[in-house]
Amino acid sequence: MRLKGKVAIVTGGSQGIGEAIAIRYATEGVRVAVVYHHNDGAALDVVKRINAAGGEARPIKADCSKVPEIERMVAEVIGQFGTVDILVNNAGNDTRHSIAEVTSTYWDQSMAINLKAQFFMAQALLPAMRKAARGSIINMSSIAWAIPSTNVPVYATAKAGIVGMTRTLAHELGADNIRVNCVMPGAVLTDRQKRLWLTESYRAEVLSNQALKRMVLPEEVARLVLFLAADDSAAITNQSFVIDAGWI
DSSP states (O other): OOOTTTTTEEEEESSSSHHHHHHHHHHHEEEEEESSSSSSHHHHHHHHHHTTTTTEEEEEOOOOOHHHHHHHHHHHHHHHSSSEEEEEEEEOOOOOOTTTOOOOHHHHHHHIIIIEEEEEEEHOOOOHHHHHHHHHHHHHOOOOOOOOTTOOOOHHHHHHHHHHHHHHHHHHGGGGTEEEEEEEESSSHHHHHHHOOOOOOHHHHHHEEEESSOOOOOHHHHHHHHHSSGGTTOOOOOOOEEESSSOO
């Protein structure tokens, strides 16, 4: 219960890595705003499981690709919880795409959810974090840009941008005692990955590149994100942490 009483926003908190983070935070006493866009049933299920286990969570629906939605959602969370101590910028979309099929509209949509949303979430929370004179912002990137991956050129570009954004925000906000770090997962065994892309050939490719010959689990990423929110990492900011079983 090292984070008892803290308040966290976890975007994309209804499934996958975001779901694991929300649940892990709740076990440490964090009051969690589970932010989601599409799947009401999944979000309500995550919140129900957290509350049934003695934690505190609330579902907040918002399209994080739109700044007015971000501002409305942040105001709602602060209205319900009083403040926000932790932001996990997890929402994203890694739909596969080729260079040839990328249109200007697709580029804008992908950047809006994968990069723009993270910046404006941080911006919207600055008044509350500055008032509290503390905060931890954790941006979710990916090793996709560093491998580099193919068939996700726009997504990989956005994820590279997150690393640069993390570094400049960390230096701009450090004087306010607000820490900003980044997590770069590799191939993580989420339900979405299993449903859409985890073929036997892709699994073989992943394991052949990793030092550890097993898939990374969402719960393992959640433990790292927990560390970056807790006082255990109080002197850590401006960093990007790779969790990929030794791929890069």
